[in-house]
Every structure is written in structure tokens, then in C-alpha cells.
Amino acid sequence: MKVITRAVRAFGHFWWDFLVGDTPELAVATGAIVGLAFLLDGQRIVGAILLPLMAAGFLFVSTYRGRRRAPRP
Amino acid sequence: MHASSTLILVVAVFAASLVEMVEALTIVVAAGVSRGWRPALEGAAAALLVLGVLVLVVGVPLIRYIPLDALRVVVGALLLVLGLSWLRKAILRASGHKDPHDEDKIFAATVAELGAEDASAGAAAMSVSAQSPAGTPAQSKKHDGVGFAVAFKGVFLEGTEVVLIVVSLGAAQHRLGLAALAALAAAVLVAVVGLLVARQLSEVPENTIKTVVGVMLTSFGVFWVGEGAGVHWPGSDLAIPVLVGFFVVVFFAFTAFMRTQLPAPATEKATS
Numbered sequence: 001m002k003v004i005t006r007a008v009r010a011f012g013h014f015w016w017d018f019l020v021g022d023t024p025e026l027a028v029a030t031g032a033i034v035g036l037a038f039l040l041d042g043q044r045i046v047g048a049i050l051l052p053l054m055a056a057g058f059l060f061v062s063t064y065r066g067r068r069r070a071p072r073p
Numbered sequence: 074m075h076a077s078s079t080l081i082l083v084v085a086v087f088a089a090s091l092v093e094m095v096e097a098l099t100i101v102v103a104a105g106v107s108r109g110w111r112p113a114l115e116g117a118a119a120a121l122l123v124l125g126v127l128v129l130v131v132g133v134p135l136i137r138y139i140p141l142d143a144l145r146v147v148v149g150a151l152l153l154v155l156g157l158s159w160l161r162k163a164i165l166r167a168s169g170h171k172d173p174h175d176e177d178k179i180f181a182a183t184v185a186e187l188g189a190e191d192a193s194a195g196a197a198a199m200s201v202s203a204q205s206p207a208g209t210p211a212q213s214k215k216h217d218g219v220g221f222a223v224a225f226k227g228v229f230l231e232g233t234e235v236v237l238i239v240v241s242l243g244a245a246q247h248r249l250g251l252a253a254l255a256a257l258a259a260a261v262l263v264a265v266v267g268l269l270v271a272r273q274l275s276e277v278p279e280n281t282i283k284t285v286v287g288v289m290l291t292s293f294g295v296f297w298v299g300e301g302a303g304v305h306w307p308g309s310d311l312a313i314p315v316l317v318g319f320f321v322v323v324f325f326a327f328t329a330f331m332r333t334q335l336p337a338p339a340t341e342k343a344t345s
Contacts, residue, residue, distance in 0.1 A: 018237075019154055023161065030153045033295070034146060037302035047304030051295050052316055055157065056323045059291075062161050063327055068170040070338040 025065065029058030078310045081317065082242050083255045085289035089238045090259035092282045093231040096179070098267040100227030103183035108220030116224030121260065124232040128239055128253050135244040142301045148241040149297030155237065156290030163284040164324060168331035173280055187223065238290070245297050284324060292316035 020027045033054055040047040097117070105113035135144060165171035235256050243252030296313050299306060306312035 014233075021158075023158055026154055026157045026161070029157060030150050030294075033153060034150050034298050034302065037146075037298045037304055040299075041303035044305045044307060047299055048306055048312065051299050051304065052319050055153065055291060055295050056320070059157050059160055059164075059323065060327060062157065063164045063331065064335070066161060066165050066170065067331065067335055068165075068337040 023062055023066070025058065025062045029055065029062070032058070078246065078313045079248065079251070081289055081293070081313055082246055082248060082252060085286055085293065086235075086239055086242055086252045086255040087259045088282050088289070089286045090235045090256040091263060092279055092286065093235050094228075094260045094263040095279060097228040097231035098263050099179050100183055100231075101224045102267065103180050104187065104220045104223040104227070107184050107187035108223070112218070112220030113224040116221035116226075117228045119221075120225045120228035120232060123229060124236050125253070127236050128243075128249070131236070132240040132244055132249045132253075135240065136247055136249060139244075141245075141247075142303075145245050145297040145301030147301075148245040149294045149299075149301055151237065151241050151294075152290045153294030153298060155234070156287050156292070156294050159283055159287030160291055160320070160324060161287075163280060163287050164327045164331060166280050167284070167324075167328045168335075169337040170331060170335075183223070187219065242293065245293075288317055288320045288324060291320050 033051060036054060037047065037051060040050065097120075101113050101117045104116065139147075162171060166173050239252045239256050240249070243249035246252075292313055295316055296306065308315070
């Protein structure tokens with residue numbers, strides 16, 4: 001029983017680390033992009049423009065958050 | 074399926090596997106140098122076998138039993154998380170906000186770690202062998218175990234991401250065999266080059282390859298999330314190379330912006 005619990009916990013930990021880890025904004029980004037894609041169901045040009053732009057926008061936010069900062073005086 | 078998306082699939086899987094296997098090889102070589110080559114190579118081979126079985130066990134049912142549209146949304150989402158994360162790291166590294174991946178540093182750290190364990194194991198074995206002559210075989214058995222475990226763990230952990238990429242890209246395009254072959258080819262190439270150049274792995278342009286993979290995974294991710302959700306891409310599969318071009322431009326633009334508008338302070342060390 002203990003082995004199973006440990007395996008389940010390790011499995012959950014792996015997926016949490018993989019999907020969220022230290023960049024939760026990217027998990028949010030993915031959720032938002034998936035949501036938008038379903039909202040745009042069938043929209044040809046709008047979807048083709050909005051989805052990549054949204055991915056780029058979230059990427060910028062995440063990169064900005066991850067930048068190296070000067071130490072506070 | 075258009076030839077361009079198949080080509081991008083092969084390149085993406087091959088490059089991702091190349092990068093991860095270079096990292097794995099660093100650990101295997103470190104284990105081989107410190108603990109002996111036999112356990113290190115056995116550990117690496119065992120991990121590759123387990124990874125191969127994982128591809129079959131996870132990938133084949135995905136292709137057979139999950140509806141293609143649902144599969145593409147899930148796979149697209151996974152690829153997006155992975156691709157955006159690789160691209161983010163690539164931009165931070167290229168703009169000086171994160172230290173580049175250093176194989177030499179990893180090699181030295183692994184050798185030092187294994188050396189420290191060797192010393193403590195040696196001290197323990199000396200105290201055992203002082204009491205009984207049967208201590209020597211037990212010590213060599215333990216050495217084998219540590220070398221095997223370190224090599225296995227290195228290859229398995231680095232390879233897990235490759236398995237995810239192989240299964241995702243392969244399943245969504247119904248080309249699991251091709252994706253697995255591309256990954257295997259990269260692993261063999263790294264192993265052969267690794268044997269020839271021993272540990273000159275720092276020469277591999279890892280950050281550049283990671284950028285390429287990040288761009289491709291993000292492009293596939295956006296495409297499949299849209300496709301699976303019902304968005305019709307103009308030009309169908311031809312939209313993938315267009316997305317690749319867009320994210321290449323995004324990479325260069327963001328890197329240039331971070332470099333010029335938000336330059337990294339010189340003294341600080343890397344973040345995550």
C-alpha cells in the first residue's frame with residue numbers, strides 16, 4: 001500500500017513539476033489559449049492570428065518575470 | 074499529412090532528443106570515469122530500454138483509443154507548456170538573464186559527488202574488511218550499484234521529456250514509429266560522438282538547439298490546440314512552417330528587447 005501511495009505521489013509530483021513548476025504563468029497561458037481556441041471554434045483568420053499572438057504575449061510576460069534583477073539597495 | 078509537418082516533426086524530436094541525450098551522456102561519462110564503464114553503460118542501456126517501453130505503453134493506446142481531436146488538444150497543450158518553457162529559458166540565456174547550460178560544470182559536479190561517495194564507501198569498507206575478509210566483494214558490488222544507479226537516473230530523467238515529446242508529436246500525427254526512430258537516431262548519434270570525443274560535450278551548441286526545439290514545440294502546440302478545438306488554419310498543415318517563422322521572429326525580438334531595454338545586472342547569478 002505504501003509503495004502505491006509513494007508511486008502515486010511521485011507521479012503527481014512529476015506532473016505538477018512539469019505543468020506548473022516555477023512558471024505557473026505558462027500553465028495559465030496554456031489554459032487560456034485552449035479556452036480561446038474553443039471560443040474561436042470555426043473562426044479561420046481570427047484564430048490563426050489570435051492564438052499565436054496570445055502565446056507570444058504570455059511568453060513575454062513569463063520572460064519578463066524571469067529576468068535577472070539588480071539587488072535592492 | 075503534409076511533408077513539411079512530417080519534416081518538422083522529425084527535426085523537433087531529433088533535436089529535443091539530441092539535447093537531452095547530451096545532458097544524459099555527461100552524467101553517464103562521469104559515472105563511467107568515476108565508477109567504471111560497465112555499470113555506467115548497463116545503467117544507461119537499462120534506462121533507454123525502460124524509456125522505449127514507456128513510449129509503447131503510453132503511445133500505442135493513445136493512438137488507438139483516444140479520438141484524434143481530443144488527443145490533439147491535450148497533446149497541443151502539453152507541447153505548449155513544454156515549448157513555451159524551453160523558449161523562455163532560451164530567451165533568458167540569449168539575453169544574459171540566465172547562465173548558459175554548462176556540461177563541464179555538470180561533469181565536474183557529478184565526478185566530485187561520486188568521488189565523495191567513493192571515499193566514504195572506501196572508509197566503510199576498510200572498517201569492514203578489518204573485521205572480515207569478506208568485505209571486499211561487498212564493496213565492489215556497491216560500486217557497481219552506485220555507477221548503475223547514477224547512469225540509469227541520468228538517462229531516465231533526461232529521457233522522460235523526450236518520451237513526452239515523442240509520444241505527443243507521434244500520437245497527434247499518428248507517426249509514433251517515425252518519432253521514436255528520430256529520437257533513437259539522436260541517442261545513437263550522441264552515444265557514438267560521445268565515445269569518440271569522450272567528454273568534449275560542452276562544444277555542442279545546446280542553447281541554440283534548445284531554441285530550435287522550443288520554437289517547434291510551441292508552433293506545434295498552438296497549431297494542434299487550434300486544430301483540435303475546431304479552428305481552421307488557412308493553408309491547413311502549411312500553417313505550421315508559418316507559425317515556426319513567427320516564433321523565430323518572436324524569439325529574436327524578445328531577446329533583443331531584453332538585451333537592450335532590460336539588460337541583466339552583471340554581478341547577479343542566474344535565477345531559476
